Amino acid sequence: MTKKKTTNIILFSGDYDKAMAAYIIANGAAAYDHEVTIFHTFWGLNALRKDEDKMIKKGFIEKLFAKMMPRGADKMGLSKMNFAGFGPKMIKGVIKKHNAMTLPQLIEMAQELDVKLVACTMTMDLLGLKEEELLDNVEYAGVAAYLADAEDGNVNLFI
Amino acid sequence: MTKKKTTNIILFSGDYDKAMAAYIIANGAAAYDHEVTIFHTFWGLNALRKDEDKMIKKGFIEKLFAKMMPRGADKMGLSKMNFAGFGPKMIKGVIKKHNAMTLPQLIEMAQELDVKLVACTMTMDLLGLKEEELLDNVEYAGVAAYLADAEDGNVNLFI
């Protein structure tokens, strides 16, 4: 039996367009029969946030972060030409027009394709994010788990 | 006969400095006898745009994108210290002073070194970019072609 090839993506960015790129590559690699992991760290964790406000008791700075960071993939801004939220509307407009997939749809597809979605526990701590705030079926791990996957990986990317 | 080593760079960024880094690494790897591919996606496609206005019939949002995005490598801004266009002037000033290469020169050199320049067809569709607007000798492909190159790659980077 040959070992499966693997793709290991670190999603650091909280931008809608960069997260799209990460998930398009991940889904492509999964269709290509790779074992695929997306390791969400720092602002990339926002892609995994649920839409609802979970009313969790937090410290002051953690509350500030929670308020200021986008709650879920659909709320994220663009890395370029964000124009106070108009850019994401444009992108979503052309996505719809071209029958392409939105970021929430890409994430759903990734879950159907068994892409392993990992949330970085260390940065969750720092930003004050709790497991109840993130999507179901997410795994929780740290940098050691990432390295164990990536050190024999075929396609390793930091996005 | 041994297989050539390969370098596969995804250029997602539309920043002058990041594109410089991508092309410097690519040209270095080509000189190092790697097979090198730069896969241009999202804002990275702007590095491949021609300088001229091609007057192509486009939809409304596509026209907006075409207007707002830099037309070609020389027009791109900086990722840091852009200062409404003053940053790029500074960078170009020091490039000239140190006899280093500008981004358009780096791209020309890449073409001479047979670096494969690929434009991502899916994001061209999204941003409304047409083949006539891009440099000659560019190849057109999607994420599957990228993965076929990258899965056995030596140096894979997302920039």
Added chain:
Amino acid sequence: MTKKKTTNIILFSGDYDKAMAAYIIANGAAAYDHEVTIFHTFWGLNALRKDEDKMIKKGFIEKLFAKMMPRGADKMGLSKMNFAGFGPKMIKGVIKKHNAMTLPQLIEMAQELDVKLVACTMTMDLLGLKEEELLDNVEYAGVAAYLADAEDGNVNLFI
């Protein structure tokens, strides 16, 4: 004797959070017994700057760059939610609260773990940075040295 696995990180970014990610991965990989190199280029060089003003004779543009770029890791801004310097204060606040490591501490640890810190000589030239301005025990090299390390690398990242 088996060859050690290697991790090769290009740190292009001058953001505090991205540099933190780079050093956390680097230190993790070193603890995992990888040979680790961080190749600092463009704005990433600022992470290696000393805190003091070294009063070096420079040209006009080089002086401007030196003034405007952060002098050392502790002065760097965030890639997201920088809020004119308030964001870094928040991050440093939560780092302290969670007994996590600040960027200067992560860099110190990297040096103790024998992570090879390299400064890109070509971009030092461009930005007008001199060896006297950078931390001790930094190596100086160009893209060829990076490629020699990375072409047989296990984990190659551009941050």
